[in-house]
Amino acid sequence: MxxxxxxxxxxxxxxxxxxSLKYDLRAxxxxxxxxxxxxxxxxVFARCQVPNSALLAEIxxxxxxxVPQDETPKARVALLYHPSLLDKTVHVRxxxxxxxxxxxxxxxxxxxxxxxxxxTEHWSGLAADLFSHDLRLLPVSDVVRKDLERHGFSHALHPANxxxxxxxxxxPLKQIGELNSPVRIGRHxxxxxxxxxxxxxxxxCYPQHPDYAHLMMGVPQDFLDAFDTLPWNWQIYAFSSRPVSGFLQSLDIYSYFHSDTWVEAFGYNVLEALATGLPCVVPHYMEETFSDACLYAEPANAQQTYDRLRSDRSLREEVSLRARAHVESRFGLDQFANKFEKIVEAPKTSSPGRVKHPRTSExxxxxxxxxxxxxxxxxxxxLAIAEALGPAVNVVFFSLSEAIEVARSMxxxxEFRPFHRRLQLDVDDWNSFFFQEMREALSHxxxxLVLFDGNVPYAGFIDAVDSYGKSCSAWIRRGMWRTPQPDSIAREGFFDAIIEPGELCEALDLGYSRVNPDNVTSVNPVLMTQPHQLLDxxxxxxxxxxxxxxxxxxxxxGAEANFNMSVPRELLFDFLDRHPDVIAVDVRSPLHLKEHSDIHERFLQRRLFPLGRYLKAFDFAVCxxxxxxxxENIAAALPTLFIPNSNPETDDQDSRALHGARAGWNLASTAEDPYExxxxxxxxxxxxxxxxxxxACARKTGCWDGAGQIARQLQIQARLPRSSQEPAP
Amino acid sequence: MMRQLQNIGLRFALRGLRILGVTDKEDALLLSQLRKRGSVALIWALDETEDHLSAGLSDKLAKLSGFETVVVVCPPRLFSVLRSQGHFFETLPAPEDIGRSGISSNWELYLRRRIARIRKNWGPDFEAVEGPEPELYFDAILNGPENSGLR
Structure with a gap:
């Protein structure tokens, strides 16, 4: 490569x-x-911190x-894209x-x-030992350059930023016109x-004054808590709650001040405001980065600058044009070739210390x-995720499910390992067993990538993956938990990614699986069969x-292993008796043992997995x-009476059925109510x-590709190759 | 000891096992304390080809019905029927699945260790085989030079 x-x-x-990486890739x-x-x-991040979604989309x-995990790429320039990555824990396998x-x-x-x-004390050694190169530094601005010079890194600095x-x-450029009152001053x-x-x-710097409204996007709660009452002219928005460009378009002036201790290396937020053509009021030291594109002030004098801008339209116009022009000339995407040429060097022969890893064909x-x-x-x-990952990877199932044959048959x-419940084992003893089996499988x-799908990652699983230490790990878990599960949540930190398959009824989700929202990526619902794959x-x-x-x-x-569905079944048979034109078809996996076939002459049994492609065969469903x-039934627009399994061990099926009924997608009844x-x-x-x-179901379109979304995220995070026949995102 | 059991009759052997408590099940991780006190039979039935139990396997299960715990190592399509009869089960990847997977790590070592762990985890008092012995079943992988790519 x-x-x-x-x-x-x-x-x-x-x-x-x-x-900045997003725009580097584009440029x-x-x-x-x-x-x-x-x-x-x-x-600097918790292991399971979610990736930046905008960056993933740009990729x-x-x-x-x-670059796949076993690939040794050749590059003209390699950039370690943040100083915190020059750390003893980080290496490229x-x-x-x-x-x-x-x-x-x-x-x-x-x-x-x-x-x-x-x-920074081991930087030179780490660059040599872990990356096989001398330490060379590229600061993103003169602010950083001067700091590095002050702290003894002049020798490693490249002349270019x-x-x-x-x-x-x-x-888009914000049109400067007459101002309404109050003037909208913003920051993000x-x-x-x-x-x-x-x-x-x-x-x-954000004063309470009738002439000004201050719009702030991305404000920590502990800052807000410091006020008994918030200033009446402040409007607070959650971080990333609005697209940045749209937020900036809604402003008249941009104003960014921060804590006394913080040093802004560059100020990408200011760059975005300048690109929009907003007059920007910022601290003096940022002049090193933005020269005459901003207006510089101390916080105490910021209001005077606002006053000047408010009363002088020509100043606003002049500052706006200067801001946009400055960004165009110095920070536009067309500058990439220039900055690349400054740092690229003549090809070298491989240094003797550099280890070449032969790529395996597997x-x-x-x-x-x-x-x-x-x-x-x-x-x-x-299985849906495995299919979405495609043939470029080799998915091996290592399951506690006695239905593992369905994966084998596909x-x-x-592989199968027995679970403790049926064996009536002590859970700790079983975890010892599972650790041993997992650890052996990992080494083999x-x-x-190790995927785990389940509500509670077992201690034996976690210990084995941790002990092996060479695999990326992801926890796939659906939401709609009925109760808080602190023991489960405490295990989030053992995973590199936690992904929650989407839920049409998320409005009723009590949020017990999202105690740490920064750890969890949400995707669309995961289906085995996409609507376009249905047979007529x-x-x-x-x-x-x-x-x-x-x-x-x-x-x-359902399997009825943990919930009694005898009332719905009896009513269904009565229903068949009274409606001779109706035939009921009970579909189960091929592994399910056949029951007596003479329950009812119009109660047929079929053994099939997966069922998704065949859902159009039915006029309606009771599930x-x-x-x-x-x-799957809603994606297939199959009219369904949902009768939730209300066992407390399951997800909140009651809410799912209820919400669907309210939305008009399905009918619903509890299993205990024969009249309903x-x-x-x-x-x-x-x-x-x-x-x-x-x-009503058919109106839900374009939201069924959760498996593909998961596959794409995992391909990036776990550095997996992509399959050539994979559908375009 | 296990081979001798086949010759002297299962019922007699079972009675003897209960009296003597000859098999040490201390390391049998998959047995509850209650099951450790009972007798355990392990059947290797790796080459079952049908969706239902073969006559030979059914016969073996009938003969071993006196054991408190019966574990069958077999293809996973037989799990449901074995479960319905109250038995336990394990499985090993079939040679054709291994070949199809294209995974060429050290299968010889993995399978040998896995077979040993199944024995250790269940601590059987008696072993029976329907079809080939596990080592013979995986002979092509464990010993065959033509499959050296899978070793």
Whole structure:
């Protein structure tokens, strides 16, 4: 793999570092250069911190290469894209071969009180030992350059800065016109305490005054808590609650002041405001970065600057044009080729100390570990993700599910280990067993990625993955928890990614799975079968050997291992007795043992997995409201009476069925209410009602690609190759 | 000891086991304390090809019905029926699945260790085989030079 620029980067920075990388990738592509990314983990974040979604989207949009784990790329320039990554815990497993290597320094070494932002004492040794290169530094601004000079790194500094860039097309020029009152002054930053001045100073630079309204996006709660009552002319918005460009368009003036101790290395937020053509009022030291593009003031004098701008339209126009022109000339994407040429060097022969890792021809292994569950839910979601990852990886199932044959029959290598419940084992004893089995499997399969799908990551699983230490790990878990699960939440820190398959009924989710929202990535609902893959009614009926013209009712009331569905079943048989034109079809996995076939002459049984493609065979359905069935039936626009399994061990199926009924997607009844079940069954016989439910379901479009979203995120985070036949995002 | 059991009759052997408590199940991680006090039979039935139990396996299960715990190592499509009969089960990746996977790590070591762990984790008093012995079943992988790519 040959690249022009190799970015060794942490994709989880929430603010300017990720935004600058986003535009670097875009600019690199526009310059006709090939970029690749090796995702790394900076020690400044919790292991499971979610990646920056805008950056992931840019990687997708630009087709930027994610270097697979076993690949040793060759690059003209390698950039370690944040100083915190020059750390003893960070290394690139298969190495890289670059003509030149730099650390891009996005932050000064210390704050104004002299407190270190990151450790620098071993930089030279770490660059040599872990990256096989001499230490060479590229500051993002003169502010950082001077700090590095002050702290003994002059010898390592490259003469050029690695200046942040921005795409002006993302930030339309704000038209300067007459001002309304109050004048809208705004600021945005990530919600860190350092990014705001003290409350006293904040009241000076964002004063309570009838002529001004202050709009602030990204303010930490502990800052707000310092006020008994917030100033009446402050409007607070959550970080990233609005698109930055739209927020900036709503302002008349931009004003950014921060804590006394903080040093802004560059000020990407200010760059965005300047690109929008907003007059920017900022501290004096930022003149080093933005020269005459901003207006500079002390916090105490900021209001005087606002007053000048408010009363002088020509000043506003002049400052606005200067701001935009400054950004165009110094920070536009077309500057990339220039900054690249300044740092690129003549190709070198590989240095003798550089270890070349021969690439194996084998596909990387993804080990998919699923808990036992009552039904097939965990396994089904993992199969959907495995299919979405495609043939470029080798998915091996390592499951506690006794239904593991369904994975094997779909062509996957599948292993099974017994769960403690049926064996009535002491849980600690079983975890000892599972640790031993997992650890052995990890050493054997050497997976690039370990997926876990289940509500509680077992101690034996966690200890084994931790002990092995060479795999990226991700926890896939659906939401709608009925109760708080602090023991589960406490295990989040053992994973590199926590991904929650989307839930149509998220409005009723009590949020017990999202105690730490910064740890959890949400995606769309995960389906085994996409709506466009459904067979039409006639073909589905032929495939299932079902009569062409009968009224067919799909029955899926779950495994009934932990919940009694006898009342709905009895009512269903009564219903069949009274409606001779209706045939009920009970569909279960091929592994389910056949029951007596003479329960009812029009109660057919079919053994099939997965069922999704055949849902159009049915006119309506009576089902439990498990995650997969609920979302698959709605995606297929199949009119369904959902009867939730209310066992406290399951997810909150009651809320799911209830919300769907309120939204008009389905009918719902509890399993204990024969009168309601009877009423709802009768409704399903009415074509108008069925059509109404179908139409309401069919309005839910474009939201079913959760498995693909998960696959794409994992391909980036775990550095997996992409499959060529994978559908475009 | 286990091979001798086959010759002297299961019922007699079972009675003897209960009296003598000859098998040390201290390391049998998959047995509860209650099951450790009972007898355990382990059946290797790796080459079952049908969706239902073969006559041979059914026969073995019937003969071993006196054991408190019966564990069958078999293809996973038989799990449901074994569960319905109250048995426990394990599985090993089938040779054709291993070959199809293209994973060429040290299968010989992995399978040998896995087979040993199944024995250790269940601590069987008696072992039976329906079809080939596990080592023979995986012979192509464990010993065959033609599959050296899988070793």
């Amino acid at each position: 040959e690249l022009d620029v190799l970015y060794l980067a942490d994709l989880r920075f929430p603010g300017g570092t990720s935004t 690199c592509k526009q310059a006709g250069l090939r970029a690749g990314v090796v995702p790394l983990s900076s020690p 997708e949009a630009t087709g930027t290469v994610i 298969a190495g890289f071969d670059a003509d030149v290597f730099y650390v891009v320094v996005h932050q000064p070494t210390r704050d104004r009180r002299g407190r270190a932002y990151y450790r 690695w200046t942040n860039l921005i795409d002006l097309e993302d930030f 930053s990530r919600p860190s305490r350092d990014k705001l001045p003290s409350p006293k100073v904040a009241l000076e 596909r990387p292994v993804v080990l998919s570990v699923t808990s036992n569950g009552v039904g097939l839910g965990h396994l089904t979601r993992q 062509g996957y290598l599948a 399969y050497k997976p690039s 009614k006639a073909a589905a009926r032929r495939a299932l050997d079902l009569p062409e013209n009968a009224t067919l009712c799909l029955v899926q009331l 439990a409201a498990g995650y997969n069935t609920f979302h 079940i009877e009423t709802q069954l009768r409704k399903l016989l009415e074509p108008d009602i069925r059509q109404g439910l179908s139409l």
